[in-house]
Amino acid sequence: MSSIHNITPVVMAMREELQDDHATIARTSSISQRSVSSSITEKHASVPAMLPDEAVFASKKDVDHEYQFKCDDREDGVNKQTSLSDVEQQQQQDTDVDGGYGWLDYLDVNMFRDRVANSQFQLSFVGTILEVCVNLMGPLSQIIASRFGSKTVLIIGTILATLGLELASLSTEIWHLYLTQGVMFGAGASFLYVTAMGTAPLWFNKRRGLALGLASGGSGIGGLVLPFIISATNSKLGIAWTFRILGFICLACDIVACIFIKDKNPAKKKKGERSLKAIFQLSVLKDVNFLLWTCGSVIGLMGYFIPYFFVPANATHLGFTPTQGSTLIAIMSAANFVGRILVGFIGDRIGRLNADIIFTFCASLSSLLVWNFAFSYGVLIAFSVLFGLFCGSYFAMMTPITAAIVTPAQYPTAVSTLLMFNIIAIFGISIASAIETGAHAEPYLVYKMFTGITYLVGGVILVILKLRLTKGIFARF
Structure with a gap:
């Protein structure tokens, strides 16, 4: 089931993946007395991985982080190309982007950048459409599942x-x-993920947290493996075949899911017997506990993607190589995989909400107390390990905690609603970037503080939820 996340690339962790689209920024720079123009668009992605050498993530104080692609300038029959060192002298700060969806976006940009003006700006909407479809198609999958079963939806x-x-x-x-990539793939990924994560918890009780931790932890493995697959196939076979191979991987993994998935309590009903009102339990929107759970989760999720997106940029700003920056993302992805399993294991013993609260506060502290003072590569590695370990608890605990808060009849609607509200978290990166631009503070300080504060606020809301559900702060839930 976790393969669903991996194909979106990173792909979903549940998304883990978040995207912001901005207007195209055009500018011309003079390098070696020759004019080299490039179309630059600021764009923020969801779930992180390494961007290829062809793309450079330029960071300036007056212009928020933007993609700058090397362009060829043919003059007197000689092909000239901007080099990394030239750009470093021009911009003073150069960074590799490590974004999960960045890999598919890289394929998109290289497919059209030589043929379409402002292609990067137009292509940025592909990621937005994909993310919206992933989160909005949940109710539709719920309708189909209620009438035809989960296997049909898969x-x-x-x-x-x-x-x-x-x-x-x-x-x-x-x-x-x-x-294709936006609507079709986005809808398909939504059907797969929502159905799998909605069905799996029903087969577990005592070890539900561990089971879901293992399922959601697959996205961390995908974040490590897929970049190498995409890079190798693109360089040897080209962009078109890279998409096709990703499609074959998706098909192979999902066929296995289709074969083995089974509804625990298949609906026994006549055709058309259940109305939409019966399928959608809108009473869940009146449940204060569910609303607190949703609010705390979404606020914390707004800070989830920022370190994945900006830690490599921060590392390069401090003088480390792009390869070292990319290594930090690999470390973070590996730690994320371990962390999701760990939170599930701990949650089964001390309570799933308790484990989520602990991990949420630890993610906050890792940003405020470690990333804030990370000026050496060793400290950056320490932050990558700590944040990766604690940041993904929501994805592992989302369905078990939701199942514990609402009634069994409300559960499918609650999961679909929670995913729809996750769309709000897409704007986390753009909000942090807007504050960074206007604050004129130390570079990356806003991103560090925003990550820590969102997790902190989310954790406080979860504590309030805990006190509403139990008699004491240390009670198991």
């Missing part, structure tokens, strides 16, 4: 996700990617 999701990637390889216009 089969539909497998077809949509695979076709989305395969057809993306045939795209000749940017709007083709909106429909």
